[in-house]
Amino acid sequence: MKIIILKENLNAGLNIVGRVAGKNLTLPILNNILLSTEQNFLSLSSTDLELGIKYWCLGKIEKEGSLTVPAKILSSFVNLLPEKKIEIEDKNQTLYINCENNKTQIKGLDAKDYPIIPKIEDETFVELDIAPFCEGLSQVVDFAAINQARPELSGVYLNFQKDRVQITTTDSFRLAEKTLYFEEKINKECSLILPQKTARELVNIFSEKTGKLKLHFSPNQILFEYPMAEMQRPQIQIISRLIEGDYPDYQSIIPKKQEARVVLFKNELLNQIKTASIFSGKGNEVKVKIDPKKKEVEIFSQSPELGENRAILKGEISEESKELETVFNYRFLVDGLANIKSSKVIFELNGEDGPAVLRPEGDNNYLYVVMPIKAT
Numbered sequence: 001m002k003i004i005i006l007k008e009n010l011n012a013g014l015n016i017v018g019r020v021a022g023k024n025l026t027l028p029i030l031n032n033i034l035l036s037t038e039q040n041f042l043s044l045s046s047t048d049l050e051l052g053i054k055y056w057c058l059g060k061i062e063k064e065g066s067l068t069v070p071a072k073i074l075s076s077f078v079n080l081l082p083e084k085k086i087e088i089e090d091k092n093q094t095l096y097i098n099c100e101n102n103k104t105q106i107k108g109l110d111a112k113d114y115p116i117i118p119k120i121e122d123e124t125f126v127e128l129d130i131a132p133f134c135e136g137l138s139q140v141v142d143f144a145a146i147n148q149a150r151p152e153l154s155g156v157y158l159n160f161q162k163d164r165v166q167i168t169t170t171d172s173f174r175l176a177e178k179t180l181y182f183e184e185k186i187n188k189e190c191s192l193i194l195p196q197k198t199a200r201e202l203v204n205i206f207s208e209k210t211g212k213l214k215l216h217f218s219p220n221q222i223l224f225e226y227p228m229a230e231m232q233r234p235q236i237q238i239i240s241r242l243i244e245g246d247y248p249d250y251q252s253i254i255p256k257k258q259e260a261r262v263v264l265f266k267n268e269l270l271n272q273i274k275t276a277s278i279f280s281g282k283g284n285e286v287k288v289k290i291d292p293k294k295k296e297v298e299i300f301s302q303s304p305e306l307g308e309n310r311a312i313l314k315g316e317i318s319e320e321s322k323e324l325e326t327v328f329n330y331r332f333l334v335d336g337l338a339n340i341k342s343s344k345v346i347f348e349l350n351g352e353d354g355p356a357v358l359r360p361e362g363d364n365n366y367l368y369v370v371m372p373i374k375a376t
Helices: 007-017 071-079 130-143 196-206 266-277 330-338
Strands: 002-006 032-038 041-047 051-058 060-063 066-070 085-091 094-099 102-107 126-129 155-160 164-170 174-181 190-195 212-217 221-227 234-241 260-265 285-291 296-303 307-314 324-329 344-349 356-360 366-370
Touching (some): 002 007, 007 085, 032 071, 051 196, 126 130, 130 174, 190 196, 266 296, 266 307, 285 330, 285 344, 330 366
Antiparallel strands (some): 002 060, 002 085, 051 234, 085 094, 155 164, 155 190, 212 221, 285 296, 285 324, 356 366
16 A cells, blocks of 8 residues: 545544544554555545444545554544645555655554444435534534433434434433434435434534535444545444333323423523522432512522522413423533523423423424422
């Protein structure tokens, strides 16, 4: 293998594929990146056996070949090189790198021993706008369950319908759902559970990019494909396993009506909940009281050791609202409010036992359901 490539092109690819390669004591080759030539491109690949990433860089290929080298060493070295052309050549499982006054050798491992990253041959696909898809993932990804007792809850549920996709997570204490509508109806309807790690990497890799993202499906895997500018070929491919199992019927959890409904300025509510958290004690308990007659919302917390805090917020309370008190874990309220983008938030409550809902005002495509702490 012998290649001439611009440092900026190689560095961009290494920054992406290097996200998966890491410390693997049982299979050391997974700490490496696979470099291989494909026509006029250098292909960079990495995998942890559950998630695989491929990136193609345009370069001058003088000799075909392939080799794997340690991801951390290669990325750190290339990042410090000047913005010049880099000459890469492999001899006897060693990568020789020349760039201006730098000449380096990096020991590698045989490419034949590198795990094969699977392919999805199905030609059918769904196409999504990258920006809203990544934003939707970022608004729900943190609320998947950490406990693996129910693996299906540890991932992000994607439900594709003809005119929309619903992106959902829940850990049984709270639930977040984002709905994205397609400009054109799709022919493929399906649902799947994406591992949380994959969802995070999609946000990290694609959130700054524009354009369309292609999604190819198989029964147990999914492929995300980002095209190379002005070329009919991919630049980035991310293939991930899917989580087996059936996602629960979460729609039954979302309340269809409420006992109280109030509209508040998001930042004001968020700041008062954060203030109340100082006095919430070990239980993280914050009490929310709705007074429809006074058009007031009271945020209250107390701790025998620390003291107490009470704040009154003026809000738009619906005429049908009942007077009620509900206790929440303040962390769950803060997490939900942090993912709402509007300046005002709709807060719907259902007493001390029923689920509450937070929604952005003027946007019906996102909701956050949080269960109260039941009074003892």
